[in-house]
Amino acid sequence: xxxxxxxxxxxxxxxxxxxxxxxxxxxxxxxxxxxxxxxxxxxxxxxxxxxxxxxxxxxxxxxxxxxxxxxxxxxxxxxxxxxxxxxxxxxxxxxxxxxxxxxxxxxxxxxxxxxxxxxxxxxxxxxxxxxxxxxxxxxxxxxxxxxxxxxxxxxxxxxxxxxxxxxxxxxxxxxxxxxxxxxxxxxxxxxxx
Amino acid sequence: xxxxxxxxxxxxxxxxxxxxxxxxxxxxxxxxxxxxxxxxxxxxxxxxxxxxxxxxxxxxxxxxxxxxxxxx
Numbered sequence: 559x560x561x562x563x564x565x566x567x568x569x570x571x572x573x574x575x576x577x578x579x580x581x582x583x584x585x586x587x588x589x590x591x592x593x594x595x596x597x598x599x600x601x602x603x604x605x606x607x608x609x610x611x612x613x614x615x616x617x618x619x620x621x622x623x624x625x626x627x628x629x630x631x632x633x634x635x636x637x638x639x640x641x642x643x644x645x646x647x648x649x650x651x652x653x654x655x656x657x658x659x660x661x662x663x664x665x666x667x668x669x670x671x672x673x674x675x676x677x678x679x680x681x682x683x684x685x686x687x688x689x690x691x692x693x694x695x696x697x698x699x700x701x702x703x704x705x706x707x708x709x710x711x712x713x714x715x716x717x718x719x720x721x722x723x724x725x726x727x728x729x730x731x732x733x734x735x736x737x738x739x740x741x742x743x744x745x746x747x748x749x750x751x
Numbered sequence: 752x753x754x755x756x757x758x759x760x761x762x763x764x765x766x767x768x769x770x771x772x773x774x775x776x777x778x779x780x781x782x783x784x785x786x787x788x789x790x791x792x793x794x795x796x797x798x799x800x801x802x803x804x805x806x807x808x809x810x811x812x813x814x815x816x817x818x819x820x821x822x823x
Contacts, residue, residue, distance in 0.1 A: 665781050666794055
């Protein structure tokens with residue numbers, strides 16, 4: 559989908575805000591600005607998100623065309639610029655107070671998430687949370703079902719290594735701090751359990 | 752698939768029953784108590800209704816105190 563944003567005459571940070579909003583929906587956005595500062599800010603936004611930028615100066619303004627290239631690692635799909643919801647699970651139990659209760663709460667939470675109409679875009683497992691994606695975990699079937707419904711399951715490789723569980727991963731894929739940090743920063747909402 | 756649930760007075764009771772039933776080869780799943788039911792504790796064990804006879808027998812043999820069994 560392509561969109562044209564006319565940001566001429568608008569003060570900073572409006573051109574960038576409007577561009578971000580457009581990029582949530584479209585993968586080909588042309589932004590028209592009328593000053594060098596706005597041009598630099600929009601260019602910088604595009605570059606920081608790995609978008610292609612072409613700039614054309616015309617008589618009535620500066621036209622920036624931002625395009626999102628397809629990603630081979632996503633099977634040629636165009637990646638989302640912003641991810642609606644990312645769930646961060648950094649422990650195998652939910653909350654503090656009693657670990658037996660915490661484990662029950664985590665199991666029932668993940669079960670309920672599987673039955674919910676609204677699902678996160680990604681679930682990231684870190685620290686003790688990575689135990690949940692390994693063989694023998696009580697929630698592995700629920701997580702596999704979520705993965706089938708296109709929820710991306712990522713587990714911190716450093717954490718799996720620390721617990722000696724790298725070979726025991728039963729769902730999702732092993733990720734790293736760069737990808738995890740980027741996923742959290744791209745999210746419009748992060749739910750941290 | 753038709754399911755029933757076992758309701759418990761406590762989470763500890765639910766976990767004990769889950770362990771005993773697993774030892775007897777009966778598959779269950781720990782889930783929140785469905786909205787239409789109420790129980791003393793908020794979690795229950797779901798099982799396939801076809802296993803109901805075996806479940807009841809096992810609970811009796813193991814003298815596990817439950818609040819009840821309901822179909823869902």
